[in-house]
Amino acid sequence: MAQSCNRNTPVQMDVYDNNAFNGKDDFPRKILSQLLGSNGPVHAVTYSASPGTYILTGSADRSIRLYNPIPASPSSSTTTTTTSSTTFITKPSQAPSTTPPQGRLIQTYTSHGYEVLSLSVSSSNATFASSGGDRAVFLWDVSTATTIRRFSNQGHTTGRINSVIFAGVDDSLLISGGHDTTVRIWDVRSQSSSRPVQVLGEAKDGITSLAVSPGGAGAEVLAGSVDGRVRTYDVRMGRLVTDVFPGAVTSLCLARDGKTVLVGSLDSKIRLMDRSNGQCLRTYGGDGNANGDAAGGWTNKEIRVQSVLGGGERWVVAGDENGAENSNGEGRVWTWDLLTGKLVAKLGVPWGPGGGKVVVGRDGKEKERKNVVSCVAWKDGGFGNQFCVGGTSGVVTVYGEA
């Protein structure tokens, strides 16, 4: 289905044409590994900059972990499984029959006092930035596992910082946005000034997601807000373009050419928007999606669920806030074809080792815990299609091609 539409698409897919012509769906469906160790839900996953060898996860247990998703050897995976099953979320029940191998935990970064909500890796892979509940943006040195800068003074005064992203030439800027409805731009290079370079206070509600136009193509900052707007700050032109969406915007993902943006909002729809004129090119999810899957359509009404463009803008990959029913705590990942909008795959995300799905709720009754898949990251660069998802189970699942 993809190959028929590829010819008249504005999105460049030259690299993947070979695969498409082969008639083989190379969407990564196989679970390569699971990344364990988090003691709480994982709020953010990101690949290191190209070639994307490593995965950083930001967790509710206030730490950031650096993994190599490729398991070292099949034998070592089983030994570490038992150690990580002591997390409070996963209750030990019967072990799944086939345990996926585990990724290797390389480093743990602990300085946050609250949950980590967003991660961004600089293009040089030497530093990364994180933000979360503690109203500060931390700039980390990857190798020494220490913070280089903490942008907190005169920063976001209230609430959490939902999103942080590198921007500018040579990643000289850090942009953060959070509950205090402001987008703050920090100068990474300036060592003395603790004040933000600029504060963008147009939003009327919390900032949920940020995006920066890639490379040197444009100096634009996109900020998605709960007030249902995506504000595009064009630094070069000095223009602010506001696009209105019917629901709170929770996810932004720019295409590599910067012409289109994938906007996820809380009206159960993911939209591919043409940035030049603000028109909607395609809608994914919800019941407006003509993919014949009316029974279990993708819905997203409450939780910030990330959706990304993957496979060189061939697919739209999104998490799921509901989880699969009666599936032993399985979450789901939805994938649509970018051009046709048809559902490509609906993958189950296992809870993880131990498979504990039952938790004791506040009312004292046991209930099934939903594995909300809230964050998705697609591996850019490198060989092969690969992506990873994280969610409430605290286990990051890495998918790759078979």
Add this chain to the structure above:
Amino acid sequence: MSYKRSRATFEADLTAQQSPYVFFGTPLPPRDPEVRDDGSYVPIWKQEVRDERGRKRLHGAFTGGFSAGYFNTVGSKEGWTPSTFVSSRTNRHKDTPKAVQQRPEDFMDEEDLADAEEAKKIQTNAAFAGLGSTANDATRASGLMGLFRPQGETMGVKLLKKMGWREGQGIGPKVRRKARLELQNDATAQGETFLFAPENVPMIAFVKKTDRKGLGYAGESGLTPIGRSGSKKGSHGDTDDEDEDDYGALGRPKLTMGGGRKKETSKVRGGIGIGILNDTGSDDEDPYEVGPKISYNRVIGGDKKKKKATIAANPTLQAKPKFITKKAASSILGKVGLGVRKCHDGRLPLDGFVFGKESDALTTEINSEGKYPPPQIPRGWVSSKTPKSESARGSPANYVSTADVAKASTLDPKARAALLGEKQLPGKSVFDFISPASRDRLAAVTGRSDLPQALGEVPAAYARSEAEKQQELLDRVPKLDKETAIAAISRGIGGGAPYAEDEEKRARYRGYLEVQAGFRPQLPPKPAKLTDEEWLREFHEFFNCARIFKPMTGFMASRFTTSSSTKPTAATTGDTKEVVSRPPPKPEDPAEEAARLGMFGTMTRSVTDFYPTRLLCKRFGVKPPAHVQPDNYDATSEKKKDDVWSQFQSYGYQGGGGPGTVERELLGLEFGSTGGGGGSTGGGGGSTAMADLERGGGTQKPAEVVLDTSRNEALEGKRPGDEVFKAIFGDSDDDE
């Protein structure tokens, strides 16, 4: 020839001077051998300042300076020791193991410590110091009562004083009157008036009478403290008949009124003739009182002179009444003392009468409670006096007071009227007229259920027919403008009518509006479940509700449009079965509406200006947009602004080929502005155009420049030299 005396001679001299009366032995040396006590001149530099304990007060600058710590305590065993300076840089204060805490007591001498101890003592407020008080004896007379009640100024007096009141003044606004110069008011300042505080009017206190003395007669109070009689004695002076009217330590004091000597009053008091033998049992009487005084003349002759002086001292108390003009009296009184008390009407008491001593209200109250009962009458005591025979007056046993008789009487006013032969008055009770509801209310308020039944009669003069009542009720219905009523009706059609939850009420509202608008001749009939009052109240409610829809007039109406009329579709498709009336929803943002309908595009997009800071632009590697160019931009850019093509140059694509190239570029830009959207505003587009020009050699006109931000040919093309960038973007990034 003079020579200096030796020390020995001087000292011998000194002892001879100091103790000239010592003839045997050696005189004691002066107290301090260091000090010459002879009062001889000591030069200033030799003089020493010493404190009261003889310690040196002043020291040299190197021995401690002035007073050397707290009274020379520096360096002493218990004194303050100067600490050496410790640099906090090397030796952090927080690192020191528990620095010695200095207490205020460390700096106190024994005097201060004693003061501090004193301050810790708990004692009653001075106002309550009934015992051990050092106040004058007069206020102590109340004895233990002072423990329970503050003496001195009460809070009210304090408040009054804060408001400017002074003792002796009356309370109230100031009075304009002549100055009352008491003694010589004759000639001075006749016509002038001044503002004075009002006269003080003494409080009339009705003191509970607990004794059996005559009205106004104060008698004598009990034992008097010695101090008071002593002071009296001092005031009496050394007259010869001191023993006549002074009773010594145990004697009765004079009445405390005024300063005058009221000898006659004491005589009057003594004249009543109560002896120690006919004790009445009252403890107010002093059993030790020496009975009636009999004045004996102990001096033969010469008594007259003294008497005269006494009489002259207070002529108002003269035995024989004698006319004295008020002026003279007041002048005499003024001489005697201004404290002579007057009655509360401003007059002196009647001759022969004295002021009763106002006994303390609280004390008498407590005393009267039976705490100090009178002594028991001895058993078997029989009064020697027998009551008079019953025949003289009616038997006291038969005596019935009038009030008791009235109580015992069974007659009501009507019966009494009948007995007296009075005619019945032609009147009716109030209850004949009031309504039953009012009667019930009265009964509820008074708590009496035996009120007569209310008849609710209407006097003939006020009687009205039912139609008149209805008409009167309708007259009280508030009137509404016709325009307002029509507007309210039309608003109701749109679905936003009030009282959506109550169909009947809405109908009544509708009817009211229609009547007011003139569509209907008369109001709908009053519903049965409503009383007249409720009905009328409802009309007022309708009136207030409909008044909102008063149409705007003239200028205002032209400026506004009603919001609900713009969305008739919402009203028609709106939920008809909605029960609760809701306020009309806020006008939707059309962009949000469009987004909800999926009409993304121009409807949902709005473009405004955004002002990135210069540093932001620099970090993004772009030139600041034109409207961000600050006035404090560096001098090079300002100079460039003067040039025609400076704006294009500043985009960073100034060719290196000299002016000819620039001209070509300018030319090309003018043509290329169709694609780039103007050189001054379209940074990216302009640069693309320029890049195209460069590649094309500048001679060909670019037909249509396609803006492709993904592949910036300008960047991939020939880049200008780095110095150009440096000139434009100023300093490098490293120096920040």
